[in-house]
Amino acid sequence: MSVLILGATSRIAHELAHRYAENGQSVFVAARDADEAARVAADVGVRTEGTCASGRFDATDFAGHAAFLDSVRETVGPIEVAILAFGDMGDQHASEGDFEAARHVIDVNYTAAVSICELLAASMTERAAGSIVGIASVAGDRGRQSNYIYGSAKGAFALYLQGLRNRLFKSGVHVMTVKLGFVDTRMTYGLKTGIPIAAPDAVSRAIFDAQRGRSDVFYYPHFWRGIMSVVKAIPEAAFKRLSL
Amino acid sequence: MSQNRWAQQTLWGWGRYPRVESLVARPERRKEVLDALADRQGDPVLAFGLGRCYGDAALLREGRVVLTRRLDRMLAFDPETGWLRCEAGVSLEEILHTFVPRGFFPPVVPGTQFVTVGGAIACDIHGKNHHVDGSFADHIRRVELLVADGRVVTCGPDEEPELFWATVGGMGLTGLILSCELQLARIDNPYIEMESIRVENLEQFFEVSAESGHFTHTVSWLDCVTTGKATGRGIFMRGRHAPAGTTGGLSLLSRLGRAAPALINFPVDGPDWMLNQATIKAFNEVYFRKHPKGQVNSIVHYEPFFFPLDAVRNWNRMYGNRGFLQYQFVVPPDPSHKAIRLVLEEITRSGLGSFLAVIKEFGERQHGGISFPAPGPMIALDFGIAGQPLFDLLDRLDRIVLDAGGRIYLGKDSRVPRHVFEQMFPELPKWKAVRDAWDPGHVFQSELGRRLGLSGGQR
C-alpha cells in the first residue's frame, strides 16, 4: 500500500512525504519538474531510510492522467492515500486581461483535480478502501477582488470534494478537504501580514494526523475557520464595498 | 512567481551588529538559485545560511542576498563509508538528528549546531578536534559551486583544486555552494567521555593541553577578568566519543523536547547594562569556584558537550540592542606565551570584560587563502558593542596578534582594518587572484568583502 503525493516540489508536499515515509509507508512523489521530484525522493529516502519513488506529473496534461496513475501503481502498488498538493495562484491582474492566463489557473487548481480524483475514485471504490486528500484554500471561501480567479477555482475544488465525499462515503473511501490559511512557502514568500504564517512542517503534521483520523473538512491553522466564518457572515451589500 | 522572488528584508549576523537591508530571495529548489543569479539585475549577490557568523560576512547592502535554508535535500548516503551528499542549506543539527541514531557524527562541529554545511565550508569551520581532525574542509571531497558566469562547477581537492581551496574559508566570495559531499565519522553512541580539569593559571593550561593530545576533543573556558598570579585560570575540558556499551542520561535539550525549543528562550533584548564589568566578574568567579579543584570525570550527552549555548535560544539577545562581537585570533606557538599574556593584560587594563572566553591549541593543518585555522593557541572573546573604547581596545589587540605573526577569524569579524587584515594573511594575493579569475566582475560581494577589499568596494 502506498501514498501518492502530487505537486511534490511544494514544501508542504515534501514535508508530507517525510511524514508518510517515517510512518513506514512507501511513497511516490510527482511533479512537473521531474529532476526536482527525484531530489525530493532522494531526501525522503536518506532521512527516513524508507522507500520513496518519483516521477513526472503535469496537472494540465489531462490525457496523460490515466497512464500516469497506472505507472505509479506499477511502481509502488495500489494507492492507499492520494494527496493533491499542486496548485497555481497565477497572477490575478494578468488573469483579468488574458483569458488564457485565467483558464490556466482554473485548469491547474480545478479541472486537473477533477480529472485525477475521478480516476482515483474509480480504483479506490473497486477496492472499497483509500483516502483522497485535496489541498484547497481559505481563498475559496469567499470571492475577493484581489484573487478571485484562483479563489473561485479553489472554491470549486472544495465544492467538488464535498460532493465526492458524499458519493464515496458508502464505499468506504475517505475524502478530505484541507483549507489552508497562510503557509510559509514560495506562494507567500515576501508577504507582509499581521496574521501568523504557519510552518510547512507543522502543516504536514496536522494534515497527516487529520488524514489518519479521517477528518472531513480541515482548516489549518485552525483559527482560520473562525476568521472565515466571520468573513462569510459579512452581508454582500457591505462586502462588495471593501477592498480585500 | 518571479514578482515575489526578491523581498526587501533587514538581515544581521549572530552579533546583531551591523544590520543591513537587502533584496532577499529564498529559493525552494536548486533551479531557483540559478534563476535568482540570472535575475540579479546587475546587482552583486551573496549567500546567507543560518546567519551564525557574528559580523558582516553574510550581509550585503544594495545587493541581493540568497537564503539557502530551503536548499536542504540530503541526496545520498553510503552507510559503508559515511559519505553524505547534500545540498548547502542542510544544517548540522539535521545531520545530527538523522545520523547519530545510525552511528555517525559530523566530522567537525562548531560551538552551535545551527549552521549550514554551506556556511561551514565558506568559513572553513573548526571544532574542538582541530588538533586531530583538521577543519571542516578536510572532510569534503566535492563541492558544487554556482559561479559568477552562471555555470555550475564541480570542485574538490582533486578537481579544480585552486577553486576548491579558495572556496574553503572563502566567505562566500567565490560563488554560491549548491551541494557538497562530506564524510561523517563513525560513533558508537551519543555520549562523550569527558574530563574537566580546573587549571589555576595560563602555565597550567598549556601543561594540561600538552598532555591531552590523546583526547580527540579539547577546549578550555578562560577567566579573562582575574589577573595577577591567576591570570589565565579556567576549566579545561577534554573528551572523546564514548565506546560501545556506554550509557548516560538524556541531554537537557532532548529532555525538554525538540518540539518545545521556546521553553528556554531569551525572547527579548536584555538591558544594555546586563553584562557589565561587575556582573561579568561575578559570573566568572562563580563559574570557576563551582568546579572543584582538580579533575572531574563524567559521561555526557553530545549536546551539552559541544553545544552548551544552544540550550538557550537567542542567547545573543542577552547583550541588549547594542549587539556584540567576538574577537577570535590564533598566534603561532611560543613557549613564553607572550602574546596571550599581553592580550589578557590589555583587556584587564581596558576595563571591558569578556563574558565568554575560550582557549584551545590548534593542530598543524591549515588551508591557506583566508581560511582561519593555523597552528598555535587560539582565543575567542565576546564583547558587547561598547563604542570607541571597545574598537580602540581591539585595535591594540590587533597589534599584539600581528606582531606575534597571528591572525583573526573573519567569521566573527565586523571591524578589522583592511591594512591589518592584509598583513595577517600573507597568502591573500594568491587567493584574490584565483577569486578574481572566477569572478572578474565582482558579482559575489559582502559587507566584509568590501571592507577588506576582497571583492567589490575599493579595489
Ligand SMILES: Cc1cc2nc3c(=O)[nH]c(=O)nc-3n(C[C@H](O)[C@H](O)[C@H](O)COP(=O)(O)OP(=O)(O)OC[C@H]3O[C@@H](n4cnc5c(N)ncnc54)[C@H](O)[C@@H]3O)c2cc1C
Ligand atoms: C554560538 C556559536 C559558536 C560558534 N562556534 C564556532 C566554532 O567553534 N568554530 C568555528 O569555526 N565557527 C564557530 N562559529 C561560527 C559559525 O560556525 C560560522 O560562522 C558558520 O559559517 C555559520 O554558518 P551559517 O550557515 O550560519 O552561515 P552564515 O553565517 O549565514 O554565513 C557565513 C558565511 O558563509 C557564507 N555562506 C553561507 N552559505 C553559503 C553557500 N551556500 N555558498 C557560499 N557561501 C555561503 C556567507 O556568505 C558568509 O560569508 C560559531 C557561531 C556561533 C553563533
Ligand SMILES: NC(=O)c1ccc[n+]([C@@H]2O[C@H](COP(=O)([O-])OP(=O)(O)OC[C@H]3O[C@@H](n4cnc5c(N)ncnc54)[C@H](OP(=O)(O)O)[C@@H]3O)[C@@H](O)[C@H]2O)c1
Ligand atoms: N502557501 C499558502 O499560503 C497556501 C494557502 C492555501 C493553499 N495553498 C495550496 O497549497 C498547495 C501547495 O502550495 P505551496 O504553498 O506549497 O506553493 P508552491 O511551492 O507554489 O507549490 C505549488 C505546487 O504545485 C505544483 N504545480 C503548479 N502547476 C502545476 C502543474 N501544471 N502540474 C503539476 N504541478 C503543478 C508546483 O510544482 P512545479 O511548479 O514544480 O511543477 C508546486 O509543487 C497548493 O495547492 C496551494 O494552492 C497554499
